[in-house]
Amino acid sequence: MMLTPLQKRAARKDRNKQQLDLNLVSLIDIFTILIFFLLSSASEVETLPSFKAVKLPESTADTHPKETIVVVISGAEIIVDGRKVADVADVLRADGDVIAPLKAELELLGKRQVIRQENLAQKAAVTIMGDKDIPYRLLRKVMVTSARANFTDVSFAVRQRFDV
Amino acid sequence: MRVRRLRKEVAALEVTAFINLIVVLVPFLLSTAVFTRLAVMDLTLPAQSNTKLEQLKGNDLKLEIVIRPEALEVGDRIGGLIQRIEKKDSHHDVKTLSALMQQIKQRFPDTKTATVLSEPDTSYEVLVQVMDAVRAGRSANGGTKLVRVELFPDVSVGDAPVLRGKANAS
Numbered sequence: 001m002m003l004t005p006l007q008k009r010a011a012r013k014d015r016n017k018q019q020l021d022l023n024l025v026s027l028i029d030i031f032t033i034l035i036f037f038l039l040s041s042a043s044e045v046e047t048l049p050s051f052k053a054v055k056l057p058e059s060t061a062d063t064h065p066k067e068t069i070v071v072v073i074s075g076a077e078i079i080v081d082g083r084k085v086a087d088v089a090d091v092l093r094a095d096g097d098v099i100a101p102l103k104a105e106l107e108l109l110g111k112r113q114v115i116r117q118e119n120l121a122q123k124a125a126v127t128i129m130g131d132k133d134i135p136y137r138l139l140r141k142v143m144v145t146s147a148r149a150n151f152t153d154v155s156f157a158v159r160q161r162f163d164v
Numbered sequence: 165m166r167v168r169r170l171r172k173e174v175a176a177l178e179v180t181a182f183i184n185l186i187v188v189l190v191p192f193l194l195s196t197a198v199f200t201r202l203a204v205m206d207l208t209l210p211a212q213s214n215t216k217l218e219q220l221k222g223n224d225l226k227l228e229i230v231i232r233p234e235a236l237e238v239g240d241r242i243g244g245l246i247q248r249i250e251k252k253d254s255h256h257d258v259k260t261l262s263a264l265m266q267q268i269k270q271r272f273p274d275t276k277t278a279t280v281l282s283e284p285d286t287s288y289e290v291l292v293q294v295m296d297a298v299r300a301g302r303s304a305n306g307g308t309k310l311v312r313v314e315l316f317p318d319v320s321v322g323d324a325p326v327l328r329g330k331a332n333a334s
Contacts, residue, residue, distance in 0.1 A: 127204055
């Protein structure tokens, strides 16, 4: 078989080449597996916001969070849907069960019109994300306030724990 | 005569573009990944069960778990105290509570509701732990494998009755 000069040159170059062979197969394997794992875990929609200041308690509950109004009770302040409404210290000092600014905010949010019928059940739902160190006294005030503001379906956000 | 060798090309894959993509994607996904999964615990507010007052019969169980600073008190609203679980190693003994809940569930298989009553200074974490033990437990009934069993999933939360005196409590 005759080779054209160009092919000869290519073959010669190929023979004389110092072989620098980087074996990347296992690296690519790992990366590919990682990508699939991360993509599948990222595709789960996060409905609850995450706050660094709030350490949720752990629980074995496995109900998925619904998309509701979120009341965050951190060690220092009460936040409704990303807006700060009250200071925890003030609330603890107050005597009554109802937290007035929280009630006003919740009532404002409760006035929102529900367009789709299937979302009607979630109108009265509220999710409480409480720091694990808050006292029951504070939690009770928040629950009473949300009940007064016609949010009767209360659920607690927890960190899921898997134990054997 | 010259030996004619088979000119065998080394198979080479051009993967540089693929690696570039992966190297960018992996840190991005790692930074956005959330490794703690969140869940919610539904509460049954006591106000909703007000209309069922006529169902209150003698053999009906109205389970109440009172969280005291030094113990957990499990009782029936009608029958009185069932068991008092003292604190162990300055933690509330949730394991004993879970075992007790499973015993009670075997005696009253139809009951689904329970009430957790806590004092004003009870921390939220303890409340959630107790609710956890009341809602579901793990038992190895029959087999060697632990199975998650539902105990009293409809948990409501309330205030603990105020102790009238220390003598009354013990």
